[in-house]
Amino acid sequence: MNRRDFITTSVAGLALLPETSAQTSAPSSARRVYSMNRDWLFGGRKTADCTAVDFNDSTFTKVTLPHSNVTLPWHSFDDRDYEFISIYRRHFRVPESAKGHRVFVDFEGAMAASTVAINGHKFPEFRGGYTPFSFDLTPHLNWTGDNVLAVELDSSERADIPPFGGNIDYLTFGGIYREVFLRVVPNGYIENVFAEPQNVLNTDRKVVVRCYLEGNGGLLTVELRDGERVAATVSDQVGKPGLHEVTLASLGDIKLWSLTTPKLYDVVVKYGTDEHATRIGFREARFTPKGFMLNGEHIKLRGLNRHQTFPYVGAALAARAQHRDAYILKHELKLNLVRTSHYPQSRHFLDACDELGLLVLEEIPGWQHIGENDWQDLSVRNVADMIRRDWNHPSIILWGVRINESHDNHSFYVRTNKTAHDLDPSRQTGGIRYLYNSELLEDVFTMNDFGFPLREPNHPLYLNTEFIGHTYSTKRIDQIERVAEHTLRHARVHDQLASDDRYAGGIGWCAFDYNTHGNFGSGDRICYHGVSDIFRLPKAAAGFYKSQCEPNEEIVLETAFNWSSGDHSGAGGPGIVPVCSNCEHLKVYIAGSLHGEADPDRKAFANLKYPPFMVDLSNLPLDPWGDLRIDGYIGGKVVISKSYSGRGMDAKLLVEPDDVALFGDGSDVTRVVLRVADEFGNTQQFASGVVTLTLEGPGEIIGENPFGLVGGAGAVWIKTKAEAGVIHLTAKHQYLAEQKVEITVSGTSAELV
Ligand code: GAL
DSSP: OOOOOOOBSTTTOOBBOOOOHHHHHOTTTTTTEOOOOEEEEEEEESOOOOOSOOOOOTTTTEOSSOSSSOOSSSSSOGGGTTTTTEEEEEEEOOOOOGGGEEEEEEESBBBBBBEEEETTOOOOEEESSSSSEEEEGGOOSSSSOOOOEEEEEOOOOOOOOOOOOOOSSSOOBBBBOOOOOEEEEEEEEEEEEEEEESSSSSSOOOEEEEEEEEEEEEEEEEEEETEEEEEEEEEESSOOOOEEEEEOOOSSSSSOBSSSSSSOOEEEETTTTEEEEEOOOOOEEETTTTTTEEETOOOOOEEEOOOOBBTBBBBEEEEEHHHHHIIIIIOOOOOOSSEETTTTOOOOHHHHHHHTTTTTEEOOSSSOOOOOHHHHHHHHHHHHHHHHHHTOOEEEEEOOOBBTOOOOOOOHHHHHHHHHHOOOOTSSEEBBBBBTSOOOSSSSSEOOOOSSOOOOSSSSEEEEEEOOOGGGGTTTTSSSHHHHHHHHHHHHHHHHHHTOTTEEEEEBBBBBEEOTTTTTSOOOSSEEEBBOOSHHHBOHHHHHHHTTHHHHOOOOEESSSSOOOOSSSTSSSSSSEEESSSSSSEEEEEEEEEEEEOOOTTTOTTOOOOOOEEEEOOOOSSSSSSOOOOOOOETTEEEEEEOOOOSSOOOOOEEESSEEEEOOOSOEEEEEEEEEOOSSOOOOOOOOOEEEEEEESEEEEEOOSEEEETTTTTEEEEEEOOOEEEEEEEEEESSSSEEEEEEEEOOOOOOOO
């Protein structure tokens, strides 16, 4: 197998194994893929041409990819801090076994324009920060001694490269922020494979496999595998390279890929002595006049938009952080769809969507602005590069082939649509627009409709791709009425979407708060548009999304308010406030006595299966004041009970790592949440204070240290070094008890030296 990443092992999809060169290639194959993520030398800002072989890089800093060209505060920084040309160098020796083979370097993503040189030979600049690029190093290699790969990376907002040229409401950051590999292949090799399951719902289902072959002809064998079991195979003698199509038929018993059982298969292609594997899933995904159908079943799409950026380092976090985001969307926010606004995102994120059963709308880079012809050519290339990278992901159901919220441009969008349809006839296209009467060249009418009530669907295939966002920017610590209203606005939109099958569903703006330019957002370079904050910590509105799952998946009860007597304009309690729950009935106790009961508000939310409950907590007596307890009932039985402190005191500091076992590969990473909580574990919304962290062992802290809590919480990330051991993290707060956590770091992975 030559999958270049980890293998997932846990049910949650979060326990990852590191790659090793042994894992990346089948022993029978001549292909070898070597990780080149460690031991880069980073020279910071470019002061001279660093591409010459004898350039003195002795003062450069050793770094590991994914890498951000600068580490930043989590807000209130200047984007010009990362908008510069930086220089990277990587020395390596070509493995003995590579002799007589072709050797490529594969960059998965570097922001935003890369001039790459090998041993002083410069390749043409690659323009684009979101799609992969490769160079054939073969003729330029030193097969017996040191080789030097140099990269001059322009991370400024260059007007000639999408999405730049106008204003954009997000930051792109800088650096070689995704992985790099050295790929050794025989002279006849597989360049790409598109394996398209067809007739998925019928017994004559098959997989049409388009193999893009290079170099000598040879024997082509394609297998469908379920783990080690070969489910079907087909062989063909290839006379001349190029596109070669074969069909896998008589597949036997096949399990469909679905939201609850996202079953995956491997398609293994052998061509001469080369071998390449890709993962697929059998599912039929169609937007129809009656909404979206997955495997013939109607599914109302409930999604949020995701920007790929994190605090401190932009998008430069390794696979585990990408997986965690997908996990949060699927299992904490209970979504069935995510839009990769506004560009192709990490393959690790998409792999996680495949594994977890989360549908994806993926789109090309762009935001409102369309450049001149050259720019448009690059954008059309982005369509092709995105699809050629991602066409095998069963989670992807729609290609976004318009610049987000741009004006019409007939000839340009004829090209983007044609490119998508030619390369991948199996998927429909969408083009995210904000002009209701704009020209429709795509299959699905994908509309950012920020108004309420929503517009009537004006096309039989209609998907709302953004709502709420800037129209009701809300912070985790905002005043009680705003937080409640933010939650209800999301609920109202989904209620209307649920009222009519012609709405395929909706994708709210957005999942996580994100860094932006000074002319957008809240004045600190953040758009507080998320239902979760920039650290991925839930706001009240997250509770609405969560409460839409079935109780057999999880029983949910989330308050959309802070338990207090005087934070509401009316005082005497929080007012009449939402509780988001999939229970049938609630009982509310204050200071141990029954205060009231509530049923789902089916009047205001007639179409939602699990409407919010409006609980009357207004005009409360201030004495006795005490804890709030809410019990949730299903079938007459208490199935969940939650308590909130009435003491108004910080009870404890919590230090919560997402993972306590990491790999010593130099890039593995986990989030550590820092929270001040009441005695029941609820975040103390207005707790402040400073948390000082000390780390011992093979890791480093990515983030601010000391960390100033905002709204009682925040997070840093812990990144491993390339060694095994135990990381001891100690967190000190001014007046709460010190906390310690341990993270075990196991083995290191193989790396090209
Ligand atoms: C939309 C845009 C998004 C974001 C959002 C804020 O118009 O497509 O990128 O800026 O507004 O609500």
